[in-house]
Amino acid sequence: MQQPSRFLDAGTPPHIITLVLMAAVGALNMNIFLPSLPGMAAWFETDYALVQLTVSLYLAGTALLQLFLGPLSDRFGRRPVMLASLWLFLAATLVCVFAPTIEILLIGRVLQSVVIAGLVLSRAVVRDMVGTAKAASMIGYVTMGMTLVPMLGPTLGGILDQLFGWQANFVVTFIFGVIVLVVVWRDLGETNETMSASFAQQFRAYPELLRARRFWGYALTATFASGAFFSFLGGGPYVASNVLGMAPHEVGYHFFFIALGYMIGNFLAGRFSIVIGLNPMMVIGNFVAACGMVLSIGLFLAGFFHPMAFFGPIFFVGFGNGMTLPNANAGVVSVRPHLAGSASGLGGAMMIGGGAGLSVIASASLSPETGPYPLLVTMLISSMAGVAASLYVVYASRRSGVAATALEDAAPDRIVGE
Template sequence: MQTPRFLDRTTPPHIVTLVLIAGLSALNMNIFLPALPAMARGFDTSYATIQLTLSGYLTGTAILQLLLGPLSDRFGRRPVLIASLAIFLVATVVCILAPSIQLFLAGRFVQTTLIAGLVLSRAIVRDMVPMEEAASMIGYVTMGMTIVPMVGPVLGGLLVDVFPWQSTFVLVFAFGLAVLAVVWLDLKETNRNRPESFAAQFHAYPALLGSGRFWAYTLTTTFASGVFFSFLGGAPFVGTVLLDMTPTALGLWFFPIAFGYMVGNYVSGRHARHLGIGTMMLSGGLIALAGTLIAAAFFLSGHASPLTFFGPMVLIGVGNGVALPSANAGIVSVRPELAGSASGLGGALTIGGGAALSALSGAVLSVETGIYPLLAIMAASSLLGILACLFVLSPGGRGAARQ
């Protein structure tokens, strides 16, 4: 592969560009969260309604991934990404200027085109390098992107303390404009194997859905991510109701988990190439399972505290960081000529499954049941992810893991 040079479109895309386009998606997801109460007051609506800015956004991204992947396989990564960023910028202006909650939610829904950055960054990596190297490179991209969820809510909170809630979207617009400029100057087209028709891309979905390898990789990402989504669905209840924590203290405990995810991605970037993606996926699943079991052991022995709950959860972050880059690399390698379609379909299934597990975790917890239903769901999700990745290590899956 030709050595990438930043802002030089005659060379392959630089890893900084891939981090930026993926990171912008993460920033748009969470920077406004501290502003939700102010937004509810500003639009004179309920907090439940304003929360649609998150749940509706997740639903939109799951659906849109099914379309963006095939579009990029047919027309190329570069034009689809540039068009998606341009639409996102227009939608962000709508959010900033919206006079009603209905128009704001419409703008927020259209902002989902930004998911192209996350979907296509994986497909672009697979266009450039073989699968094992793709797992390593995706690990480094995700490691850089992980910084955003760590600082996004803090940055949003600082803005809302000083300026109106719209300031969070103004900042996202400015970042989006900068990322569009970087993409325009740096992103060389990487998709050189385009089908003759757009319809052919959707015809590929049955082939992907009928592939045991595709399902093994996708279920690994779904259940590995599901452990974390389950944690997100139940942690606020555990922290505030069962452990009597303040919201500030609860928020601070998420930092070590995000840091653990970054560490896992670094490990993936360093070792996926020579250990193989099957080994990385299995190792990540076992690490995440260990975190859940350690927390359960503490609570069963009567040592219930924020440290004994959130401390072991750092291993969830590490495990996901180790497993997910390899699983995502596997998804886009089942049919390399359809990497965009596979990334979109796999991402949609992963987000949908993770969201369902998150809702389940929030629904089963109560003061009477305590923490144990949450830990049971997380452990079950870890085990299912491990079973899925064992297929990759089986005789029938090893060939897939070496492609």
């Protein structure tokens, strides 16, 4: 039985503020420098496609690391893994600040990906603390709280770039990382009360997860939903700067739309997931995101080459993802509750790895001649695939006899192939 949380008391489970900060530091690290990408290409005298690797290689690194961070936390505990990850992240951020070449910067970005531990372990900690249906609601509130960071991050990054240069973005990220480290040290009590006997045991458990149909459904839903978002992160700055002619600070301001949509979607997930159910919320969220992309493509085809034709409909992608991802992630870690850390890591690796691939595809296909269409079509296809994956979860849940409105805590261990 978990003790009640007391803020800044490491002898109790963490306060929700700590979970928000754990997830938020990675979100800030991901997007604060995005408005600077075209300027960084000029600074290092290299192609935009090479500088964009600071996004896609970072995503690839987070995908790989999640395969290990989840099992490590199941074996050694959430607290020591989170603290070690933050120390490594701070060292990598300093590498980025002082990088003399694009190659050193890319190395620093890959090393920075260890901060994904905050997102992986916040989900696992939530599942340690509460049941499945409540986990979806709590994850929704955690991600809603952390959304303030990506709402402000690109805007802040654009202003910092204009005033001090792109390096200032990494300096601010370092300072925020130090704050998070202090809070985690003081507040993150250990929540893993059933640590595995060995690290290898967790990897031997992966086949059990991979045999679960619902795990695949939830993981693919999260992969395709986030794929649209990561495609936007990789290609959005190029479209804004090179197609629409926007300055870095203007790009930062307009990132507000997708973050605002995500926050509202998170609020709805936190408020209604426990009533409507995980699966219906995922279907609705992916459908809304797909509709946003249809709207944007229609506006550009009609000749409206205006920032709002791009960033306005992006609001619906954020809104849909905000509804989808808390429910999909809650499903991922609840199919096998005793493997919550491993499930979070494996599901996260699939989600981020797929996003990295889509980000590279979307960015590599963009040019002044193509306009925004390769990016928008990639995002539309990804969102539609998310709808299909969500419907598969509904199908698999019905076949397994698991409630569609709220997963039963006992159900995941009942049917091996569910």
